[in-house]
Amino acid sequence: MEAIVLYPSPGMGHLISMVELGKLILTHHPSFTFINFITTPPLNAGSTTSYIATVSATTPSISFHRLPVISLDPASYGTVEALTSDLIHLNRPP
Numbered sequence: 001m002e003a004i005v006l007y008p009s010p011g012m013g014h015l016i017s018m019v020e021l022g023k024l025i026l027t028h029h030p031s032f033t034f035i036n037f038i039t040t041p042p043l044n045a046g047s048t049t050s051y052i053a054t055v056s057a058t059t060p061s062i063s064f065h066r067l068p069v070i071s072l073d074p075a076s077y078g079t080v081e082a083l084t085s086d087l088i089h090l091n092r093p094p
Contacts, residue, residue, distance in 0.1 A: 003033045010041040010084055015048060019055055022062045034062045039091050040069045041084070067091045 006022065008014035015036065022034035038048065052064050070090045077083040 001031055001033055002029075003035055005035045005037065007037045007088075010039045010087060012048060012051070015051070019059075019062060023059060026059070026061055030061075032061065036062065036064045037091075038064050038066045039087055040066065041087060 004022070004025070006018040008018040015038070018036055022036075025032060026034075038052070055062055056064065068091075070087055072083060072086060072090075074083055077086070
């Protein structure tokens with residue numbers, strides 16, 4: 001079984017897009033599995049828990065792995081993009 005790891009940028013829109021990409025690929029290659037890395041942004045981006053539970057229950061070939069929480073002070077960044085970039089880069093080692 002081959003696995004594909006997806007690392008969406010923080011935010012539900014990116015996560016949903018990666019899940020949909022995985023589902024599309026599964027229609028052509030059902031033996032693949034997909035692992036989505038989930039980062040926890042320091043900003044209140046809403047809960048992904050129910051979405052992840054629904055996808056996990058309906059599409060077992062797609063799984064999720066939460067990366068460790070990185071403590072960043074949103075007030076010390078000029079833009080959300082700069083904060084997101086640091087969050088992604090700091091999550092690379094795990």
